Amino acid sequence: MKVGTAALTVDAAGMRAQNSSLLLNMIWRERQISRAEIARRTELSPSTVSAIVADLEHSGLVRSIGAGVSRGGRRPTLIGFRDDAFSIIGVEMGATHVTVVLTDLRGRVRTHRTASQQVRNDPEGTLKTVRTLVQECLDAERVPRRSVVGLGVAAPSPVHPSSPGKMSPLILPAWRGYDVREALSTTFDLPVFVDNDANLGALSECYWGAGIGGEDLTYIKLATGIGSGHIIHGDVYRGAGGTAGEIGHIAVDSAGPPCLCGLRGCLVTLIGSGALVERARELMGTKGRKAPTVREIVEGARAGDPAARQIIDGLGQYLGVAVAGLLNLLNPAIVVLGGEISSVGDLLLDPLRASVRKRALSTSMAETRIVTSALGDKSIAVGAATLVLQAALRDRTLFPLQHVGKSA
Amino acid sequence: MKVGTAALTVDAAGMRAQNSSLLLNMIWRERQISRAEIARRTELSPSTVSAIVADLEHSGLVRSIGAGVSRGGRRPTLIGFRDDAFSIIGVEMGATHVTVVLTDLRGRVRTHRTASQQVRNDPEGTLKTVRTLVQECLDAERVPRRSVVGLGVAAPSPVHPSSPGKMSPLILPAWRGYDVREALSTTFDLPVFVDNDANLGALSECYWGAGIGGEDLTYIKLATGIGSGHIIHGDVYRGAGGTAGEIGHIAVDSAGPPCLCGLRGCLVTLIGSGALVERARELMGTKGRKAPTVREIVEGARAGDPAARQIIDGLGQYLGVAVAGLLNLLNPAIVVLGGEISSVGDLLLDPLRASVRKRALSTSMAETRIVTSALGDKSIAVGAATLVLQAALRDRTLFPLQHVGKSA
DNA sequence: CTGGTTTCTTCGCAGTGCGAACGAAGTTTT
């Protein structure tokens, strides 16, 4: 049951595919590397490496980029990954907006579009908005459909592994009957990958953020809702039912306020944006009559406003309870905090770390770094694109084949 | 970083090794299967399957076991896994005892030995006891060293992935400088695998217990300490520092008693054996002057003693807090409770499930079964042996080669 | 008993990676 289920058989072609992917990943990772160096690291013979590199070059994924420094003999020819060989589309469906990015194969955003959109109750309108924005991105960069690897989608809902594309009927009841994957796949005739937004935030951090080089990471998204995603052994971990990472409904304070989910004292009722804003209204000299925004709390805290600081302190303390449990249970290498409020940095990290230290084993603490995200507001959409990239780097056949001559 | 690190290159021999392992696993799993059926399922050609099966047969791992039922033509020759081809040794180092089992390749215990042993403060004596018991098991079954695949060890300490064999200096300070793997490997000249006891309990459940057929499971060991182990995608998950699963020190009640670890209200201070016994002394009509044992609590609860029932209820409630957090964070398919106290079954499961229901998202709950272990008191030692089995089924070369003729 | 079906093996073929030999291109030594 556990060993060989997923493993596929190998024939001669499969062997080539495996080694080919291995080399492709190495070249992607190293950005530039010589054939000789690849042969040394992979323990493949030089002749095999040359043959595979020729393959990859012919498919347009890599190219020669001049000579490297000599190690006492002939200078090596450096091979580089062609980040611009293909494009990827990443879509973030937030609570009240849709963001679409078009990235290259290095996670760089080449174009992006955002539109306000009530996602929760308007599947039809949301899909239409997504289609429009995707098309705009493609048109803006004059990217032909055939040079797009695929389309990644971040959804504000858990995604069940057995039916990617369908939203949770409990979180997004209005989406019953809709299948995002199906819908977009038929529209654009491209492979579509869907996952939860926090999971994709985690993937984004693992590839482009605080988790670079690591394989185990937990990302916590602090926003209207509180979600988290785990990267385990380099892969998004979804759990048995796709709801792994639902940190927002961990009961932190059994005497706390009731939550929409029916429980009491959920983390989200204490540190969700709504709770923070509410608390800010109580504490801060809310000049006018309007409730302050998260942005104002951030700015206030940075400016030294004691009320804002107090709110952030409280956030750190509550969050620490959940993070401590997380460290003991999962012992991730890194915990990354994302979401607008995380931009206060140490103002949040200090009370959080103190709170965790009071509640987690020192051994779990020792190995875990807790940091705030340095990626921008498009990190979720980029994470969606990264999901496609990850799949394609593992299975080269996902890259659309295009016969490339000698031209650049 | 995340994709190709672990992947190894493949050559012709590696291709054969992969396919060979795949077949070996299939035969192990199915117990009996024909070449034709293997070819259909794996999509390998009949000729290839025959060749590989001949290989496996020659190495003594499988054998023909007569004809199956016809599907309208020639009757298939069924191939069976030879569970008795090799033996595996499993060692459990508990808090106050050492248990050694000798199993076949199906996790069946052929011989076992147990001895009282203070493990915590006596590394030298513990290792000596282990050596003695292992040798006794080998002698009892007249098993030659060369037919033993390896030796698995369950340790009452987290094991850091980078130094398997070394105990945590915080949990077992007396073991500083000792390396269990090294020590036993040189004594017996066998491969040695070491892991945390709760992790191996989890593995045991996944292979032989409640988790059969699944790939994601969490095991919780209720004993002097409270530990847990996660099986993720069929593998033990150890976390970045090897301390994943330290559920015992999750803070459940911030107003609770202080714990040895320096924190307050740890789960273990509330539901560890010590706490249960202490509470029993308060509540139960402790006939004599001695403190009751866990066994007596179990028997009392079964017999209907209200005090014992109350203790179990409390256990279920506290444990529910931690399990709810676990479900939200990891969303495992199954949670298995082990340890002596778990033998009360529903008496514990009912209050536990109720407690969880009050604290976990219904979506997380829906996909998760919570059960008590049906494996016996040797499940941890068997889990240690299973770790070796798992490794060998993946890498056939771990099976000692022995030239087998046509004999049975 | 005959025709059809299924199982398993045999044998030649195509594809893959390897290794030795070689040429190409630098560096270091003389």
Next chain:
DNA sequence: AAAACTTCGTTCGCACTGCGAAGAAACCAG
């Protein structure tokens, strides 16, 4: 400046693998 050495990359024959077609063996149905 020339020779000797080192490294890089390619070429080519070899060994091994899995495949597919063909065939033999074993069985069932009529």
